[in-house]
Amino acid sequence: GENVEQHPSTLSVQEGDSAVIKCTYSDSASNYFPWYKQELGKRPQLIIDIRSNVGEKKDQRIAVTLNKTAKHFSLHITETQPEDSAVYFCAASENDKVIFGPGTSLSVIP
Amino acid sequence: DAGITQSPRHKVTETGTPVTLRCHQTENHRYMYWYRQDPGHGLRLIHYSYGVKDTDKGEVSDGYSVSRSKTEDFLLTLESATSSQTSVYFCAIGQGGLNQPQHFGDGTRLSIL
Secondary structure (H helix, E strand, O other), X not given: OOOEEEEOOEEEEEOOOOEEEEEEEOOOOOOEEEEEEEOOOOOOEEEEEEEOOOXXXXXXXXXXXXXXXXXXXXXXXXXXXXXXXXXXXXXXXXOOEEEEOOOEEEEEEX | OOOEEEEOOEEEEOOXXXXXXXEEEOOOOOEEEEEEEEOOOEEEEEEEEEEOOEEEEOOOOOOEXXXXXXXXXXXXXXXXXXXXXXXXXXXXXXXXXXXXXXEEOOOEEEEEO
């Protein structure tokens, strides 16, 4: 089955700097890759997703890149703000399901 | 936010007792999922449903059962709760098919003493 790895597990950046979270997946048949943000005590919320026919997608300060050959995908957050502090999860599709990575705890230091 | 309601939101119970968690949706989505979330493990799929009375196992299904008698309700049952099942449980819904996002409920914090 699908296996998703995520790095780093924790990340601290200064406000205004960029943050990058990287994920790898094992199943070459996966073709959908969502990213979720979870604030402390809250539900995971979808922030961006990418499909396998696209190499990059942007939404304001957030971008995701996908390299299907290498089975890598990454989340890029530019001009980080304190409200970006949260746990971020990547995921990869497997048939009717998605398999989640273990999460990255991002801290943005004012 | 997607119309998903989980109940109860918090529960404390004792080892060996049965526990049922409920997920209710108002979006008429075909797919419903139960996850557990534990530190260092992210979100792990317990069971999911792709229609009324149609369910399948996820990666951590042992000790759990589910039922879906109506489109809007998906129940997760711990027949005899163990301390290892202490966790935060999230329900999610989706329209189904490939490339469709899931949306999560607010979670149920379950403590088994």
